[in-house]
Amino acid sequence: xxxxxxxxxxxxxxxxxxxxxxxxxxxxxxxxxxxxxxxxxxxxxxxxxxxxxxxxxxxxxxxxxxxxxxxxxxxxxxxxxxxxxxxxxxxxxxxxxxxxxxxxxxxxxxxxxxxxxxxxxxxxxxxxxxxxxxxxxxxxxxxxxx
Amino acid sequence: xxxxxxxxxxxxxxxxxxxxxxxxxxxxxxxxxxxxxxxxxxxxxxxxxxxxxxxxxxxxxxxxxxxxxxxxxxxxxxxxxxxxxxxxxxxxxxxxxxxxxxxxxxxxxxxxxxxxxxxxxxxxxxxxxxxxxxxxxxxxxxxxxx
DNA sequence: TTCTAACACTTGTATGTACAAATATATAAA
DNA sequence: TTTATATATTTGTACATACAAGTGTTAGAA
Numbered sequence: 001x002x003x004x005x006x007x008x009x010x011x012x013x014x015x016x017x018x019x020x021x022x023x024x025x026x027x028x029x030x031x032x033x034x035x036x037x038x039x040x041x042x043x044x045x046x047x048x049x050x051x052x053x054x055x056x057x058x059x060x061x062x063x064x065x066x067x068x069x070x071x072x073x074x075x076x077x078x079x080x081x082x083x084x085x086x087x088x089x090x091x092x093x094x095x096x097x098x099x100x101x102x103x104x105x106x107x108x109x110x111x112x113x114x115x116x117x118x119x120x121x122x123x124x125x126x127x128x129x130x131x132x133x134x135x136x137x138x139x140x141x142x143x144x145x146x
Numbered sequence: 147x148x149x150x151x152x153x154x155x156x157x158x159x160x161x162x163x164x165x166x167x168x169x170x171x172x173x174x175x176x177x178x179x180x181x182x183x184x185x186x187x188x189x190x191x192x193x194x195x196x197x198x199x200x201x202x203x204x205x206x207x208x209x210x211x212x213x214x215x216x217x218x219x220x221x222x223x224x225x226x227x228x229x230x231x232x233x234x235x236x237x238x239x240x241x242x243x244x245x246x247x248x249x250x251x252x253x254x255x256x257x258x259x260x261x262x263x264x265x266x267x268x269x270x271x272x273x274x275x276x277x278x279x280x281x282x283x284x285x286x287x288x289x290x291x292x
Numbered sequence: 293t294t295c296t297a298a299c300a301c302t303t304g305t306a307t308g309t310a311c312a313a314a315t316a317t318a319t320a321a322a
Numbered sequence: 323t324t325t326a327t328a329t330a331t332t333t334g335t336a337c338a339t340a341c342a343a344g345t346g347t348t349a350g351a352a
Binding site for chain 1: 337338339340341342346347348
Binding site for chain 2: 011012013014015016017018019020021022023024025026027028030031042043046049050053065066067068114117118121124125129130131133134135136137138140141143144145
């Protein structure tokens, strides 16, 4: 078998693009269920985790940490402000984001949802495999983020 | 350390939902570049691969193979019909999908794009790691698809 | 000090994907 | 045969995310 040649059964299953997107769809479905009680879409919950763990990060910093584009972060913060879970403080051209009291109070519910999601996918994949897969993907992400 | 407890540095990096979505965003970015010369978004190209490899699959079957919802498949097929890359044949309630001549001719360009994408992510991740990661994710997908 | 370029963010718009409800067909039970 | 249920698809709508272009701010070069 020549080097640099793809070997695989199906034409799709051997492509990282396809498998990664498929995984993303499966896990999103699970996450939406697990996070339903929070009243927030999963991504917004993740943003709340960052904001409550470390109040005062800039939108720019937040978008880097979540690997989202700045314009997307604007929209996310907008929505969380509407729900009065965060407030912002603009200094010069930079916008800093802080949790409101209500935002801080939302953390236990979010942490519960996080745990439910974790349990759910560990149930299907097995905990060891799930933890290892997550670490492997995280490792790949770090390389992809240069 | 208690069993069933998440151990990780960041609050996000240890969650499969977050890492999988982040990977998806990185790889989508790459794929859009790689597939630009095809004039099709990457997902549509994948559908073309299925349709040309095995003409006459039903939309239902196609949506299962790609892990997409039937309504999404309707939209995909619609778009490929507009571009005259596929045609359909409805028998009873089932819609079967076939490549047009033009659709068949598009395959080489798509295959080249596939190769470009593969080379690109192997470049960043290393081929061995990339192949292994893809296989691991595929394995997880099979479990998640029950 | 003025001009220019870089930066942080916002806004309008587009796309991929999903859900819910609707339609049309097929199968099975009464 | 009539009715009920299951199946395959479509359609309207919604949402997450991105891109391109715009606005305002800072900093460095002239």
